Every structure is written in structure tokens, then in C-alpha cells.
Amino acid sequence: MAPSLEIAGLVKRFGDKTAVDHIDLNVPQGSFYGLVGPNGAGKTTALSMAVGLLRPDGGRALVHGVDVWEEPLRARRLMGVLPDGLAMPERLTGRELLTYLGQLHGLSAEEVDGRADELLAVMELDGSAERTLVVDYSTGMRKKIGLATTLLHAPKVLVLDEPLEAVDPVSAATIKRILKRFVEGGGSVLISSHVMALVEELCDTVGVMARGRVVAQGPLDEVRGGRSLEETFVDLVGVTIGGGEGLSWLAS
Amino acid sequence: MVGVLIRMKLAVLRHSTTDAKMALSGLGRTVGICLAVTTLVLACLDFSHPRLLMDLLAVTFALWALGWMVGPIFAGEPALNGEHFHRQPIPRRTLAMGLLAAALVAVTTAITLLAFCALIVFAARLSRAAVVVSVPAVVLLLLLVVLLSRVVTLLFRSLARSRLGGVVTATVTAAMVSLSSFSWVLIIGVSLLLEYGFPPAFSTVVRALPTSWGLLAVEAAGRGDWPWAVGPLVALAAVVVALFLAWSALLGPQRTARPVVRGSSAHKAARRGPLFRGDQGAVYLKELRTWWRDPVRTQGIVMGPAFSIITVLFPLIFGFTAGFPFVGAASALMAAATCANLYGQDGTALWLTLTIPGKEKADVRARQLAWLTVFGPLTLALTILGCLLHGDASLVPWALAGTLAALGGGSGLLAWVSVNALVPGPDPHKSKNSPMDHGDVTGQSFLMSFLVALVMCPALGVAWAGHALELPALLWASVPVALLTGVLCHVKLGSVAARTLRDKGPELLHLMRSGKPTSTTEGTGEDADTSPFTTMSGKRQTLMWSAMAVGILGLFPQGLAPLGIKLSGSPDKVWFLALHVPEPWQWPVIAVMIVIGLAGSWGAYLVYRTEKNRLRAAPLVASGTRG
Numbered sequence: 001m002a003p004s005l006e007i008a009g010l011v012k013r014f015g016d017k018t019a020v021d022h023i024d025l026n027v028p029q030g031s032f033y034g035l036v037g038p039n040g041a042g043k044t045t046a047l048s049m050a051v052g053l054l055r056p057d058g059g060r061a062l063v064h065g066v067d068v069w070e071e072p073l074r075a076r077r078l079m080g081v082l083p084d085g086l087a088m089p090e091r092l093t094g095r096e097l098l099t100y101l102g103q104l105h106g107l108s109a110e111e112v113d114g115r116a117d118e119l120l121a122v123m124e125l126d127g128s129a130e131r132t133l134v135v136d137y138s139t140g141m142r143k144k145i146g147l148a149t150t151l152l153h154a155p156k157v158l159v160l161d162e163p164l165e166a167v168d169p170v171s172a173a174t175i176k177r178i179l180k181r182f183v184e185g186g187g188s189v190l191i192s193s194h195v196m197a198l199v200e201e202l203c204d205t206v207g208v209m210a211r212g213r214v215v216a217q218g219p220l221d222e223v224r225g226g227r228s229l230e231e232t233f234v235d236l237v238g239v240t241i242g243g244g245e246g247l248s249w250l251a252s
Numbered sequence: 253m254v255g256v257l258i259r260m261k262l263a264v265l266r267h268s269t270t271d272a273k274m275a276l277s278g279l280g281r282t283v284g285i286c287l288a289v290t291t292l293v294l295a296c297l298d299f300s301h302p303r304l305l306m307d308l309l310a311v312t313f314a315l316w317a318l319g320w321m322v323g324p325i326f327a328g329e330p331a332l333n334g335e336h337f338h339r340q341p342i343p344r345r346t347l348a349m350g351l352l353a354a355a356l357v358a359v360t361t362a363i364t365l366l367a368f369c370a371l372i373v374f375a376a377r378l379s380r381a382a383v384v385v386s387v388p389a390v391v392l393l394l395l396l397v398v399l400l401s402r403v404v405t406l407l408f409r410s411l412a413r414s415r416l417g418g419v420v421t422a423t424v425t426a427a428m429v430s431l432s433s434f435s436w437v438l439i440i441g442v443s444l445l446l447e448y449g450f451p452p453a454f455s456t457v458v459r460a461l462p463t464s465w466g467l468l469a470v471e472a473a474g475r476g477d478w479p480w481a482v483g484p485l486v487a488l489a490a491v492v493v494a495l496f497l498a499w500s501a502l503l504g505p506q507r508t509a510r511p512v513v514r515g516s517s518a519h520k521a522a523r524r525g526p527l528f529r530g531d532q533g534a535v536y537l538k539e540l541r542t543w544w545r546d547p548v549r550t551q552g553i554v555m556g557p558a559f560s561i562i563t564v565l566f567p568l569i570f571g572f573t574a575g576f577p578f579v580g581a582a583s584a585l586m587a588a589a590t591c592a593n594l595y596g597q598d599g600t601a602l603w604l605t606l607t608i609p610g611k612e613k614a615d616v617r618a619r620q621l622a623w624l625t626v627f628g629p630l631t632l633a634l635t636i637l638g639c640l641l642h643g644d645a646s647l648v649p650w651a652l653a654g655t656l657a658a659l660g661g662g663s664g665l666l667a668w669v670s671v672n673a674l675v676p677g678p679d680p681h682k683s684k685n686s687p688m689d690h691g692d693v694t695g696q697s698f699l700m701s702f703l704v705a706l707v708m709c710p711a712l713g714v715a716w717a718g719h720a721l722e723l724p725a726l727l728w729a730s731v732p733v734a735l736l737t738g739v740l741c742h743v744k745l746g747s748v749a750a751r752t753l754r755d756k757g758p759e760l761l762h763l764m765r766s767g768k769p770t771s772t773t774e775g776t777g778e779d780a781d782t783s784p785f786t787t788m789s790g791k792r793q794t795l796m797w798s799a800m801a802v803g804i805l806g807l808f809p810q811g812l813a814p815l816g817i818k819l820s821g822s823p824d825k826v827w828f829l830a831l832h833v834p835e836p837w838q839w840p841v842i843a844v845m846i847v848i849g850l851a852g853s854w855g856a857y858l859v860y861r862t863e864k865n866r867l868r869a870a871p872l873v874a875s876g877t878r879g
Binding site: 051052053054055072073074076077079081083086087088089090091092093095096099100101103104105109126130131132133134135136142149 | 512513514515516517518521524529530531533534535537538541542545546598599600601603604606607608609610611614679680681684758759761762765
């Protein structure tokens, strides 16, 4: 069985800096994969290349065996993608946005309306928020409408960059439940995060990135080996935790 | 504070300068220095009319001030603004002082200062006392224009957040651009002025402007009239202080709420009319909603027509109405020039287009159609209205052909330029409270107006041939020719743009995400498809844009426009050089101007082609050295 997402030797350089250095990742079918790493480890760059938003300098990304860069049209149908912090068609309401995207995905009118109804209700973006334009959404609402757009066309794999950042606990619980149901139904999810607790709670497989490389990956329990993920992470990334020294002038 | 902010500004500029930006600002600087030197030379000239020199200088200073006010509307916000510091515990007055000092450290300020030294030159011709008065006058004048520019930017910024404010901003901007372009009258029509001077009413108005007060003071000092030498200076200082206080008051966070535009209800959002079915229909509906709801787009809608209408109204002073029929064509041209940053404006929203399978073509086509829907009926109505008001049927084919060619050419070039010369700026949701905070689209607007004007040439050429050979059928044939070139442009360039979007989508997204083009394509063999505009060296860009500017100036305002007027048999000379020389020389001057214009355009094209060839050859050379 082909993995739902396979990344083989992806490389990206920006000038002299190698942001992603020949990484290999395997997201098995039906798994909930968490990609963790400190800020600047190359998570966003790696995910952008894996979903076709940033052209790699080398390497391949395959979704259910379909090359994202060779056969983009087939690959895009299989994926639901949510990048972090990017713009959307800002002058549409949530429903208008979902209707627009549903139409482009080739769904029938009834299907689009039905799915948009359900998605808006689940994300609590209907009712009083019905006529609010996306440009006026709060950060949490933007995340939720973004997630709704990724689910709309019923993809097989979800690739989500920091899906729960800046989302309130209630909405976060909703999103987590949706994602868990998606995996139970046979879908696969790849999320990036730097919140270890979240990854431990949701994911069955983890990958750890540092300085553009994958330093460990595998089933969660194997990677953390009886410790907490945070301890393992600090060991793997090889950093010392700052904040103990200096700053004597602060609150003195 | 002052030193810190100056260093900070220099650091920001150092880090945000790209090759293309350097080239454009280099070109701008050259033009600026030329204008400043012209102003200085003006102050040295002798005129038969004693009042004329002062009037000319007053008008010139007013034009400089106008330039300072209009500049930021195209070039975006200054490098440092109050928003950057609103969380720091700095008193506003101190912050304003620091920002003012930082604003003064700029090439533009230096060039303006050079121009304003004309006041000292003027004083030197009067008396030593006048020179003493002129020095503080120059300083105050400089402070006046810099502060005026900052205050106007802030006012526009808070206005432009609403759609109604967008209309006001666009109209005022259009009026200022139009007024500035009237400096033609000064430069070309100077022979007229030499004979008669300015009308007294005009010179009274111009002298009443604060930009002329320094001049009044200097002149009075020259006469030894001390109350009149000190009075205007004190008044000018008071205006400067008032502007400074207004600016420091406006610097803080915005206190008025942004008017919120509401979307449609659930019922309406789900309804689809027959026009909005299919891929293209979906994008088309999204675009129309955006045109209707986004204040920035409102500004775009109003700008072109407002500029054209104001521009044809000005020559009414001379009783010249031949511009009326062309108001629609000019609107279409301006609309294309000011709305060409289609994808740049939407920012990183491009990711959605890139993750949906194969909808690039529908996206481009729908955007073209939405632009045509917004501007097509509007400009055609303006053309018809203009023709009716003017009443001369002989200009109708010209006007119709011009409008149709500009609309078709505009919709095609718009798509092409928006992907090939994209100007990145902040994402719309990040700049929703500061709509003036956008990329510098000056170069893109110039490029667009040049290209659209080029597309209008075949149709207008046919019209000209028809007129010259006195064949009405041929004259009217320009209309179908315009339609044909328009449709061709729309279809062909739209397809090319869609292909570029498909092939270079990730690169465009990266450009908008990071504000810089990808620098890592070397060695991957992709260079052949990179746009020459992004890779061209600073020197070459300067060369290309200058050649293009010469091309536009020679071909249109100084070549084809007087040609049209001469052919229409109108006795008006307006501000066209060719019409002011003696009769036997008029045709040669027009011909020379057209040749200069064509040469300029050709030169620009040559530079572009060389760069393109170099890009094609580069990967081969690279692989050759590797192998």
C-alpha cells in the first residue's frame, strides 16, 4: 500500500541558506502525523513543497503514489491544504467562499450548498457571522474557514500548517474532533506544530525537524521512548533551554 | 530620537532595495534633477513682463508641492510611519519631530531643496537683503511640502478605508495628477506667456497659495518693503507649525472605526444566476463582488474616469473642446494602467488557485471579464456622451476606435502584466486599515499606459490614413480594426497569462509571500522562462524605462495628438510644440516627434529582447561550464 504522502529528498535553498536539506517523510495511510520542530526548522517550507505551493530545488513528493509536481491536477484532487497565515478571497463571506470553491472543485450545486451549510454550522461561522466578510474575520475564524475550505472537496489527505494556532479552546476542541473523525474514516492527516502537548494528544506518528533535516520519525511511542515528547524533542534538537541567564535588569 | 529614526530609516531602505527598484528610483532621480535644474534656470531668465518671472516661479513651486502630495498615492507609504511606533511610550510630538527629520533625509528632499534654491537665485537678482530673507524662506518652503505630503497621506489613508472615501481620494488624486500634467502649458506655451503674461486673476490665485509666500517675502525685501517681507514669512511659519501639530495629532492609532462592508445573506450567497455557472462564472462572481465591496477597487474604478474628465475640462479655459470625444478612450487607458496589479492586490490568496486543479485559465479570463464589465459600459458611455457634447461627427470614429482598442488591449495586457510584472505588497487582510500601504506601482502603471497606447496604434493609424486620403469608409474601418486588435489582445495575452500563471504560480506565490523574487533558480534550467523584468540589471532597467518614457512622450502627446488636431483643422495650439512653430515647420516637427517616439519605443524593446536572449542563453552556458 502506497503511503498517503511520501516526501523523498526534498531540498530548498534560499541564497546561501539551505532551508530544507534532503528530507524524507512517510505518512502512512490512515495515520495522524505530527511534524514538530523549533521556529525556523523548515516545517513550513517542507510542507509548501510537498503540496505544490513552493517549487523544490530537488526531490519528490507523492500523494497516494501521484507526483505532486509531475501530475499536479491529480495530486491536488487528493489533498486538502491549509497554509499558515496566507490571504484568501477576502471580500467574500464564509458561505460565498465555500460556494465559490465548491463550484471550482466541480461539485453540484446541491452538494455545495449542503456541505457549506454543515461546515459553517460545525465551525460556528453561520448565524451572526453569516454576513461578515473574510477580511473582517478574527484570526481564529480565519483558521476555521481555512479548515472548512480544505475539507470541502472530501480529500484523502489533509496537510495543515499550524492548524490550531490562535484558535480558542472551544473551537480547537471542535477542530480536533473533526480531524480525529477524518482519520477514523480512513483519511490521513499531516499537521505541523510546535505545541508538543497537542501532537501527543492527537498524533500516532511524529517527525522531528531541526535545521532543515528530519532528525527522528516513527510511531509516537517509539520516538519518545517512555519520556515526554518535549524532553525527547529537546534532546533531539540539541538545544539548551535559554532564559536562565542574563536579563538581570528585568523586574529588578 | 532624531538620530535613531534617521539610522533606522536608512537601514530599512538598505534592506528593501532591489535591483529593479534601484533602476526606477535612479530614473526618477534623473528626472527630478532635470526638473530642479530647470526650476533654477527659470529663476535666471529675463522676461519682458516684470511680473511674469514671479508668477512662473509661484506656479513651479505649487507644482512641486503637488508632486509631493500625489507621490505617496502611487509609491505607497513612506519607509517609516507612525504605526510602527504606536506601542512605544514616545510622546507624539517627539515622534513627529523624529519622523520629520527622518523624512528630510532623502534624495527626493535634496532634489526639492535644489529646486527651491531658485528662490535664492531670484533674491540674488534683487538685493542683498532679499538673499537674507530668501534663506529662511527656502527652509520653510521645504518643511511645508514635506509636512503637506505626510498630512495628506494620513488623511487619504483614513479616508480610503471606506468606499465613499475611496471615491473622494480617487477624485482628488485624479485632479492633482491632471493639474500636474498641465505643466505642459508652462513649458510649451511659454511663448504665449512671454507675450501676454498670466491673466491677472490667475496670478492673484497662484500668489495666494502658501507655496508662494516665501516668494512674496523675497520680492518685498527686494523693494525694501519690510512689513511685506516679514509678514508672509511669519504666516508661512505658522502654516508649517499648524501642519506639524496636525501631523503629530494624526500620528497615533486611528480613532475612527473602519466602515464595515457586509456580505450577502445565506439565501443570496447560495443562489447562482445563469451568468455565474461553471468555473469562469464562479471566479467572475467573486471578482464582481470584490469590485463592489473593496474600497481599494472603488478607488481604481473612479480614478481613470475622474482623471479623463478633469483633463478634458481644463482646456476649456482655452475654449478647446476637441478632447471631449476621447474622454472614454482615456478613461479606459487610465483604468488599465491603474488596475494592472490584479494578482499583487489579492496577495497570497493565489494559494487557493494553485491548490485547485487546473483553473488558472478560468481565473485569468474571469478577471479580464470582470474588468471589462466594470469599465466597458462606463467608458463607452463616456465616449458617446463626449461625442454628443462635442458635436463634430468627424471625430466619432477616432473616439470609438480608441475606446474599443484601449478596452480590448487593456483587458489583455492587464492579465499579462499582472503576472509578468507583479508588484508584491502586504496581504489585503493585513493592510485593511491602511489601504495606502501597497507596493510601489508607479513603474507598472507607466508600463501599462505605454503598452495600451501601443495597442491603440493600428486602429488610430487606419483612422489617420482614412482621414489623410479623405476616404470616410477607411476612416470608419478603424472601428472594426480596433475591435479586432482588442479581441486578439484579450484572447491571446489572456492565454499567455494563464499559461504563465500555471507554470510560474509557485514562484509568483513566493514573490508575494516574501516580497522578493526567488533567487535560487540558478542551475535548475528554469531561467529561460523567468521574466526579463525581474532579472534585468539596474542600469539596463534605467535604460529601458527612459527609452520607453521618451517613446511615450514623443509618440503621443507631441506626435499623434498635434497630428489629430492639425487634421481636424482646429486652429487651437494648446500645449503642443509642433503647433507653435511656423506653418511650414509644423509637419516636419510632428514627423520628428513621431520618429523620436518610435525610436524610444524600439530602443526599449531592444533592451528587453537582449535581456530575454541573455536569459535564454544563460542556462546553456551554465550547463556548458558544468559539463
